[in-house]
Amino acid sequence: MRHLYFFAEETLEEENLRAFRSSVARVLKNSLIEKAELSWEELFKLLDGSGVVIIIDEFPNLIKSNRAIVSKFQKIWEGLKDIKLVLTGSSISVMESHVLGYKSPLYGRRTLSIKLGPLGFFHLRGFFPEKDWRELVRIYGITDGIPAYIREVQFRLRAGEKLEEVFQPNKLLFDEAEFLLKTELREPARYFSILKAIAFGKTKFGEIVSFTGLPSSTVSQYLSNLQTLHIVEERYPVGEPERRRNARYYLSDLYFTFWFRFVYPNRSQLFDFGYIENFEEEYNCYLGLVFEKIAEQFLRELNKAGKLPFRFTKIGRWWHRNEEIDLLALNEREKKALFVEVKWKDLSLREAKGVLRDLERKARLTGLEDGERFYGMVAKGIKGKEELRAEGWFVWDLADFERLISSESGV
Numbered sequence: 001m002r003h004l005y006f007f008a009e010e011t012l013e014e015e016n017l018r019a020f021r022s023s024v025a026r027v028l029k030n031s032l033i034e035k036a037e038l039s040w041e042e043l044f045k046l047l048d049g050s051g052v053v054i055i056i057d058e059f060p061n062l063i064k065s066n067r068a069i070v071s072k073f074q075k076i077w078e079g080l081k082d083i084k085l086v087l088t089g090s091s092i093s094v095m096e097s098h099v100l101g102y103k104s105p106l107y108g109r110r111t112l113s114i115k116l117g118p119l120g121f122f123h124l125r126g127f128f129p130e131k132d133w134r135e136l137v138r139i140y141g142i143t144d145g146i147p148a149y150i151r152e153v154q155f156r157l158r159a160g161e162k163l164e165e166v167f168q169p170n171k172l173l174f175d176e177a178e179f180l181l182k183t184e185l186r187e188p189a190r191y192f193s194i195l196k197a198i199a200f201g202k203t204k205f206g207e208i209v210s211f212t213g214l215p216s217s218t219v220s221q222y223l224s225n226l227q228t229l230h231i232v233e234e235r236y237p238v239g240e241p242e243r244r245r246n247a248r249y250y251l252s253d254l255y256f257t258f259w260f261r262f263v264y265p266n267r268s269q270l271f272d273f274g275y276i277e278n279f280e281e282e283y284n285c286y287l288g289l290v291f292e293k294i295a296e297q298f299l300r301e302l303n304k305a306g307k308l309p310f311r312f313t314k315i316g317r318w319w320h321r322n323e324e325i326d327l328l329a330l331n332e333r334e335k336k337a338l339f340v341e342v343k344w345k346d347l348s349l350r351e352a353k354g355v356l357r358d359l360e361r362k363a364r365l366t367g368l369e370d371g372e373r374f375y376g377m378v379a380k381g382i383k384g385k386e387e388l389r390a391e392g393w394f395v396w397d398l399a400d401f402e403r404l405i406s407s408e409s410g411v
Contacts, residue, residue, distance in 0.1 A: 010064065011065065040072055053085075093228075118146050124143075169271050173259075195260050198260075204249075315328070327340040339362070340375075343378075345381075348384075359375050377396075
C-alpha cells in the first residue's frame with residue numbers, strides 16, 4: 001500500500017510545512033511540488049484520490065506551533081473525497097483534548113481511534129531469546145512492555161553492559177521519564193512528589209498526603225489529573241463496591257515506577273559514581289511488585305487457553321484493613337473464585353504449603369462463602385509442585401511459563 005509517513009518536528013509550522021511539501025513531492029514523484037509555495041490545503045488536494053495513506057506522526061507538535069492547525073485540518077478533511085489520514089501522537093492530553101475531544105473541530109470525524117498499550121511480558125522472549133525467565137523479569141521491571149525501552153535495553157546488553165548500567169546519566173532511561181512528564185504536567189515538582197510516594201508503596205490516599213506533606217485537596221486534584229493522563233490508576237478491591245475510602249493508587253507504567261523508585265531519588269549518586277548503592281537487594285524487593293503484574297498476565301493467558309478450573313470474568317488484588325490477597329479471579333455469575341498468592345521467591349514444599357494455608361484463612365475474610373473456591377500460587381520456583389497439585393492446589397512457577405508459550409495455544 002502506498003503511503004506517506006511524515007514526522008512533525010517540534011519547530012515552526014512553516015518548517016513542518018516545507019518538510020511535508022518535500023514528502024508529497026517524493027511520494028507523487030513530482031519535484032515541482034517541492035519548489036512551489038503550496039499550503040496544507042493545496043498539498044492535500046494533490047494527494048486526494050491518489051490512493052496514498054497519509055500518516056502524520058506527533059501531530060501534537062503541529063498543534064503546539066499553531067493551535068489553528070486543527071481547524072485547518074477540519075476544512076481539509078471536509079473538502080476531500082477519497083483520502084485516508086492517520087494522526088498519531090504521544091502526548092495523551094493534546095490528542096484527547098485537541099483531536100478527540102468534544103470541543104475539537106475534528107470531533108466526530110474519526111473512523112477509528114486506538115490507544116496503543118505496552119506489549120505483554122511474554123513478548124519479551126522475542127527480543128531476548130537467549131535470556132531465561134528470571135532475567136526477563138528483571139528486564140521487564142525496568143522497561144515494562146514499551147518497545148522503545150525494550151530496544152534500548154537490548155542494545156545496551158548486547159554492547160556488553162550490565163542491566164544496572166542501562167539507566168546511567170546520558171542514557172535514554174536516565175531522564176526519559178522526566179522529559180515525558182514535563183511535557184504533560186504543569187508544576188511538575190508537586191506531581192513528582194506524589195508519583196515518588198506511590199512508587200515507594202504509599203498507595204492509600206492518606207499515605208500519599210503524609211509522604212508529600214501536601215494538602216489533601218491538592219493531592220486529590222493532582223491524582224485526578226494523573227488519572228486523566230493515564231499515568232496513575234485508581235483501583236478497588238476486586239469484587240467489592242467502589243468506595244472512595246477503599247481506593248488505592250498505582251502507577252500504570254512500570255518504567256515510571258522504576259524511575260521514581262530508583263533513578264529520581266538517586267540521581268546525584270548516579271552522576272557522581274554511576275551506580276546505586278545496594279541496588280541489587282532493593283531491586284529484588286521491587287521485583288515482587290513486578291512479578292504480581294506478570295502473574296496476572298500469566299493467569300489471563302491460562303484463562304484464554306481454558307487451562308483454569310473455570311473462566312473468570314474479572315481479576316485483581318483484594319484487600320481489607322491489613323489483609324491482602326495478591327490476585328482474586330472471579331466468575332460472579334457462576335459463583336466461582338480462584339485465590340492466588342504471588343511470591344518472587346524460591347519456595348520449599350513446606351513454605352509453599354504454609355503460604356497456601358494462610359491464603360485459605362484470608363479467603364474466608366472476603367465474604368465469598370457461596371459457590372466453588374480454588375486456591376493457587378505463582379512463585380519464582382516451587383519444590384514439590386506435583387505433590388501440591390495432587391492435593392488440589394493450583395501452583396505454577398517460572399518453569400510453567402516455558403510450557404505456556406511453547407504450547408499450541410501460545411500467548
